[in-house]
Amino acid sequence: MDELEQKFDKKRQFDLIASLAIDALGMATYILPALGETFDIVLAPVISALIYAVHRTTFGAAFGFLEEIIPFTDIIPTATILWVYRYVFKKKETLQAFMEKFNKKNKKTIIIPAK
Structure with a gap:
């Protein structure tokens, strides 16, 4: 279980850093006020794709x-x-989905005890 917890924690940290970077990229258009909102037309599909890549929603x-x-x-x-x-409000569901993917990849079965 320790290996799984470490991998989940690394994924959680990576997703946070990626999310902050995606939001920073989206807000970066404020640096050029005149071009900012126009550039958002180009940036919108990129931001959308990045959000999907990180959060799969x-x-x-x-x-x-x-x-x-x-x-x-x-x-x-x-x-x-x-x-x-x-990772805060749906942590249990997120961990469960991570475990299922981990188990499938590693052909292991790990079950979280009910609290």
């Missing part, structure tokens, strides 16, 4: 796309909010 990717495309909403840290939702 179509809803989150669509919301990230809309957040980028709608003017003056870049300040919303969509990827980080998704991270909080997955």
